[in-house]
Amino acid sequence: MPSHEDPAMRTGTVYTETVIYSAPEAFLNDVPYQTAIVSLDGGIGRVTGRVIGDRVVIGDRVAEVEERGGVPFFRKATE
Amino acid sequence: MRPVAVVGLGKTPFGAFPDRDLKSLAVEAGQKALHSAQVTPQAIEAFYLGNFAGPSFVGQNHLAPYVSTALGIRGVPATRFEAACASGGSALFHAWAEVAAGIYDVVMVAGVEKMTSQTTARVSEILAGAGDCSGEMKAGNTFASLFAMIARRHMHDFGTRKEHLAAVAVKNHANGALNPDAHMRKPITMEQAMAGKLIADPLNLYDCSLISDGAAAVILAPLERAPEFTAKPVRILGIAQASDYVALDQKDDITTFPAVRRAGEAAYRAAGVGAGDIQFAELHDCFTIAEIIASEDLGFVARGEGGPYAFEGHSARDGWRPINTSGGLKAKGHPVGATGIAQICDVALQIRCEAGARQIPRHSLGLAQNLGGSGATCVVTILSEA
Numbered sequence: 001m002p003s004h005e006d007p008a009m010r011t012g013t014v015y016t017e018t019v020i021y022s023a024p025e026a027f028l029n030d031v032p033y034q035t036a037i038v039s040l041d042g043g044i045g046r047v048t049g050r051v052i053g054d055r056v057v058i059g060d061r062v063a064e065v066e067e068r069g070g071v072p073f074f075r076k077a078t079e
Numbered sequence: 080m081r082p083v084a085v086v087g088l089g090k091t092p093f094g095a096f097p098d099r100d101l102k103s104l105a106v107e108a109g110q111k112a113l114h115s116a117q118v119t120p121q122a123i124e125a126f127y128l129g130n131f132a133g134p135s136f137v138g139q140n141h142l143a144p145y146v147s148t149a150l151g152i153r154g155v156p157a158t159r160f161e162a163a164c165a166s167g168g169s170a171l172f173h174a175w176a177e178v179a180a181g182i183y184d185v186v187m188v189a190g191v192e193k194m195t196s197q198t199t200a201r202v203s204e205i206l207a208g209a210g211d212c213s214g215e216m217k218a219g220n221t222f223a224s225l226f227a228m229i230a231r232r233h234m235h236d237f238g239t240r241k242e243h244l245a246a247v248a249v250k251n252h253a254n255g256a257l258n259p260d261a262h263m264r265k266p267i268t269m270e271q272a273m274a275g276k277l278i279a280d281p282l283n284l285y286d287c288s289l290i291s292d293g294a295a296a297v298i299l300a301p302l303e304r305a306p307e308f309t310a311k312p313v314r315i316l317g318i319a320q321a322s323d324y325v326a327l328d329q330k331d332d333i334t335t336f337p338a339v340r341r342a343g344e345a346a347y348r349a350a351g352v353g354a355g356d357i358q359f360a361e362l363h364d365c366f367t368i369a370e371i372i373a374s375e376d377l378g379f380v381a382r383g384e385g386g387p388y389a390f391e392g393h394s395a396r397d398g399w400r401p402i403n404t405s406g407g408l409k410a411k412g413h414p415v416g417a418t419g420i421a422q423i424c425d426v427a428l429q430i431r432c433e434a435g436a437r438q439i440p441r442h443s444l445g446l447a448q449n450l451g452g453s454g455a456t457c458v459v460t461i462l463s464e465a
Contacts, residue, residue: 016235016333018227019280020219024204027219035218037228037328046328048215058235071218 010064011077012038014056015046038062038074049074080179083315084465086308087116087298088424092260093291093412101137101193105146108294108417109189113150116298116308120151123298124183127174128159129167129190130416135205137193146189163209164365165320165451166190167295167419168458172320178299185304190420191294202290206415209452211326223287225327225453226366227279233334233368234281236383241281243386245272247367248285250395251403255410257436262291262412286367291412295420297427305465312465313427316444317350318458319343325455336454339376343448346459347378354378357461358441359400359429361422363450364407370394373448374402377459396439404429404437419449419458426462 017036020027027033034051049064049072056062061077089111091104105128113120126147134140143157160170167190174188194202203223207216210225233239249272255261267285275283298308305312321341327333347353354377362377364370371385379400380388388394394402405411405425408418426445428434434442449458 016228016232018224018231018282019277020221020224020227021276021280022203022221022223022278023200023219024207024221025198025200026204028200030219033219035215035220035224035228037333048218048220048326048328050218058231069217070213 010040010072012040012062014058014060014062015039016058017051017056019055036074047072081181082302083175083178083299084302084305084312085297085315085423085427085462086300086305086312087112087118088296088427089115090260090295090421090424091293093262093293093414095195096292099292101133101139101191102146102149104193104292104294105189105191106149108191108296109150109187112187112296112298118185118298118308122185123152123155123187125155125174125177125186126152126157127170127186127188129170129419130159131161131163131166131192132205132208132415135208136197146191152187162456163451164363164415165419165449165456165458166416168449169320169456171419171423171460172318172458174299175315175318178301185298185300187296187298188420189294189296190417192414192416193292194290194414195292199290214326215328221279223282223366224279226368227282228327229333229453230281230368233372236334239371239386241273243371243390244286244367245269246390247364247370248272248409250389251364251407251409254396254404254437255406258406258411261406261410262289263410282366288365288408288413291414293412293414293417293421295417295424297420297423302465311431313430314463314465315460316352316463317346317461319345319349320456320458321345323455325452327453334372335382336372336376336450336457338454338457339373339448339450342457342459343377346461350461352444352461356444357400357446358444359404359439360402360446360448361405361407361425362402362448364403364409365413365450367409369450370402370407373450377446377448396437401439404434404439422447422449423460423462430462430464
């Protein structure tokens with residue numbers, strides 16, 4: 001059961017996404033990178049985060065793999 | 080509440096002006112507005128300034144008296160309004176309210192932004208301050224990427240296509256080419272618009288408005304006193320401001336802007352008109368998808384049909400209801416704090432039959448929609464012949 005207290009366990013579905021090619025100063029070295037709004041399982045709302053690994057599209061299942069500076073990083077779920 | 084009119088207007092050209100500072104731009108627009116209303120600075124009873132990020136862009140705060148005193152407007156209340164890209168509209172709304180309530184008779188509302196002295200990456204960072212910096216922006220988003228995510232979802236839910244977005248860019252560039260004050264006076268083809276450099280997929284360079292310097296100003300007065308100032312007053316028939324969440328991920332549905340719908344409905348009610356009566360509009364096309372969604376939220380078309388509507392030419396200058404005959408933020412330029420006031424000037428110019436090569440035949444009832452951030456503030460103004 002995913003729990004809000006344990007963000008590393010959060011899973012969800014991609015509500016929308018984009019791949020960014022023109023970044024603010026602080027992210028210039030990351031280009032291109034994907035961000036997404038994820039609808040979290042368990043009806044606990046949506047969260048905006050980064051997607052690492054394979055690119056995702058709307059409807060894809062994702063799992064949170066880490067958190068850096070308060071930003072959740074998701075990866076496409078394998079199941 | 081008493082009826083209020085725009086009795087004077089002025090704006091600078093929009094563009095990249097390395098030799099101009101914020102103050103000189105605002106003063107030029109203000110002086111043109113004073114001249115247009117044939118009033119002296121001493122006649123102005125209050126000053127309202129729309130400005131998004133002067134402190135970040137040019138390092139100057141306390142901007143309202145900084146500008147008003149340079150215009151020779153001294154001693155009266157001078158206040159800055161900040162509501163991201165709707166800063167100008169918000170200043171106008173509050174100025175209108177105070178004139179309509181009878182607190183003041185003759186006031187000036189100006190908007191200004193000086194953006195091009197910063198690099199594009201730094202501008203992105205400053206603009207990002209209009210989003211939620213504790214969440215979405217910390218993840219590396221830009222305003223382009225927020226609207227790219229909105230576009231993606233709109234495409235997913237309604238079948239909106241990249242061609243529909245491009246059609247908005249082609250149309251607004253065609254209009255901007257006829258506007259001597261526009262930042263970008265270059266028509267583009269559909270092929271160019273489709274093949275622009277990617278900024279945030281699916282948005283490319285041609286889907287994004289410009290980083291510009293510029294200022295605009297209007298003088299407001301009670302309608303009954305309008306003939307003292309001009310032979311061509313433009314009446315503010317209805318105006319409303321509304322708000323919503325700043326963060327995109329807090330909204331139930333990002334393909335519609337509740338603040339636009341609320342402000343639109345309130346403005347229509349105040350004006351006693353419906354969406355079908357509006358003959359032309361200046362809509363906030365910070366990104367092409369934003370114009371498409373605004374046309375839906377304001378009831379010009381049904382939800383999801385904004386893309387095909389633009390693609391089929393209904394919003395072109397020779398279409399049934401022209402949108403952004405000025406070139407919009409896309410081609411006219413988007414000096415953030417000036418935009419909401421420039422939209423009012425552009426609608427008023429059409430109503431006064433002073434729009435030059437871009438003048439349209441049906442021009443007695445127009446609407447301006449000014450959006451802040453990714454939809455957290457919206458101001459809708461309906462203007463008509465007096």
